[in-house]
Amino acid sequence: MPPSVHHLFRDQTAGMKKRERTRSALLDSAISVFAGKGYEAASITDITSHAALANGTFYNYYQGKDELLRDVAAGIAEEVTARINEDMTELDHGPSRVTLATARLLRTARAEPEWLKVLLNSVFVIPELQSATVQYLRQDLEMGIGQGHFTANVNVLLINQILSLIRAALLLDPAMGDATIKQTCEAVLRLLGQSPVKSQKQVDDVFRRFLGD
Amino acid sequence: MPPSVHHLFRDQTAGMKKRERTRSALLDSAISVFAGKGYEAASITDITSHAALANGTFYNYYQGKDELLRDVAAGIAEEVTARINEDMTELDHGPSRVTLATARLLRTARAEPEWLKVLLNSVFVIPELQSATVQYLRQDLEMGIGQGHFTANVNVLLINQILSLIRAALLLDPAMGDATIKQTCEAVLRLLGQSPVKSQKQVDDVFRRFLGD
DNA sequence: CTCATTTATGAGAGTTTCCTCATTTTTGTT
DNA sequence: AACAAAAATGAGGAAACTCTCATAAATGAG
Numbered sequence: 001m002p003p004s005v006h007h008l009f010r011d012q013t014a015g016m017k018k019r020e021r022t023r024s025a026l027l028d029s030a031i032s033v034f035a036g037k038g039y040e041a042a043s044i045t046d047i048t049s050h051a052a053l054a055n056g057t058f059y060n061y062y063q064g065k066d067e068l069l070r071d072v073a074a075g076i077a078e079e080v081t082a083r084i085n086e087d088m089t090e091l092d093h094g095p096s097r098v099t100l101a102t103a104r105l106l107r108t109a110r111a112e113p114e115w116l117k118v119l120l121n122s123v124f125v126i127p128e129l130q131s132a133t134v135q136y137l138r139q140d141l142e143m144g145i146g147q148g149h150f151t152a153n154v155n156v157l158l159i160n161q162i163l164s165l166i167r168a169a170l171l172l173d174p175a176m177g178d179a180t181i182k183q184t185c186e187a188v189l190r191l192l193g194q195s196p197v198k199s200q201k202q203v204d205d206v207f208r209r210f211l212g213d
Numbered sequence: 214m215p216p217s218v219h220h221l222f223r224d225q226t227a228g229m230k231k232r233e234r235t236r237s238a239l240l241d242s243a244i245s246v247f248a249g250k251g252y253e254a255a256s257i258t259d260i261t262s263h264a265a266l267a268n269g270t271f272y273n274y275y276q277g278k279d280e281l282l283r284d285v286a287a288g289i290a291e292e293v294t295a296r297i298n299e300d301m302t303e304l305d306h307g308p309s310r311v312t313l314a315t316a317r318l319l320r321t322a323r324a325e326p327e328w329l330k331v332l333l334n335s336v337f338v339i340p341e342l343q344s345a346t347v348q349y350l351r352q353d354l355e356m357g358i359g360q361g362h363f364t365a366n367v368n369v370l371l372i373n374q375i376l377s378l379i380r381a382a383l384l385l386d387p388a389m390g391d392a393t394i395k396q397t398c399e400a401v402l403r404l405l406g407q408s409p410v411k412s413q414k415q416v417d418d419v420f421r422r423f424l425g426d
Numbered sequence: 427c428t429c430a431t432t433t434a435t436g437a438g439a440g441t442t443t444c445c446t447c448a449t450t451t452t453t454g455t456t
Numbered sequence: 457a458a459c460a461a462a463a464a465t466g467a468g469g470a471a472a473c474t475c476t477c478a479t480a481a482a483t484g485a486g
């Protein structure tokens with residue numbers, strides 16, 4: 001079982017010294033507040049009072065909101081990529097890897113709606129975050145191309161197109177039903193040059209094998 | 214040509230009464246300010262001083278920033294759709310229509326970088342704007358499906374996926390080079406079920422016939 | 427338990443923004 | 457030119473926010 005649901009950072013620091021526990025409280029609180037009213041609109045006081053702390057406490061830990069966002073986004077990215085990559089080392093078929101990764105990302109968004117919302121918005125405030133997060137995707141794309149399954153050039157626009165398809169799913173259906181997930185996976189495969197029929201079969205196959213249709 | 218050489222609203226109200234001209238000044242100023250620092254971060258004073266007006270003048274015209282954004286977005290949407298649809302009535306091939314519309318939208322974004330930026334961000338603040346703007350796209354998609362060229366269901370997620378691909382292009386390459394435009398058009402066609410080869414030929418054909426390769 | 431160290435607190439100074447409205451300026455008609 | 461209507465102005469009260477810092481409370485090692 002991955003770390004429990006609602007307090008990503010608190011669970012990581014249980015039993016540690018007070019300093020780390022309070023920092024985690026701020027980080028978890030920031031996830032909720034950023035997801036709820038957006039990064040721009042969130043005030044320091046929103047975050048501290050949601051964590052049941054005083055306004056001044058924030059400044060014992062961070063210089064400003066942007067620094068906090070960096071930590072939040074890095075933490076979410078780490079957890080999300082860990083969940084996606086779990087038990088995928090033996091899978092060596094590019095299209096299956098891309099499909100499973102996309103579906104798992106969106107399933108995670110179903111279980112933790114705030115995480116992906118915050119993470120995707122962070123990408124635009126912290127551009128350098130993207131390159132680190134996205135390296136696994138690049139590898140899987142290259143694998144699929146090498147295997148002759150994909151017809152595409154791995155460039156930065158293609159990466160952004162895939163992220164955009166994921167963002168579209170999140171905006172349109174935050175509850176992230178399986179229909180939305182499947183349509184998004186098929187869209188990614190189509191974008192990579194697979195035919196509609198093959199894309200659909202690929203998605204059905206991955207759902208049957210890994211995600212319980 | 215630097216941004217905002219053209220004044221969308223001012224040009225529409227030249228020679229009218231003062232009230233309309235000042236309103237247009239506010240609207241044009243809002244485009245620049247929203248595009249420059251974002252809707253959320255823009256203050257009323259930012260907008261009025263960019264228009265060389267006093268802060269209080271704003272409130273003679275609008276109750277708040279959101280009302281202003283509505284007018285701005287509606288005006289941009291009207292102008293952009295008019296440009297896209299120009300001389301397209303005789304074109305009755307679904308894929309060509311979709312390709313040409315996408316390319317024209319992105320060419321407009323090249324000429325007026327601020328417009329599409331503001332318009333796309335508005336979609337998320339004003340959801341009901343989208344349905345009106347997007348009806349032409351729906352028709353072209355249905356045409357392509359009826360002609361057997363597209364393999365897709367026209368649902369709201371598909372529409373959002375297409376808009377997301379456009380947004381990805383805008384974020385990644387605001388200068389909107391032809392390479393970006395072509396890759397985006399091909400991505401849209403792939404998403405609609407066309408093969409990579411056919412998509413590329415389709416895009417090249419439209420560029421040759423309508424956009425001067 | 428003691429007490430030095432670490433952490434939390436929240437009042438308050440300084441900014442920024444929103445929005446109002448009494449007043450001034452401009453406009454356009456007679 | 458005179459004048460009423462329309463439009464523009466910007467000072468200022470209220471509210472929200474940021475960040476500091478002197479003080480209080482909590483922590484944990486001996």
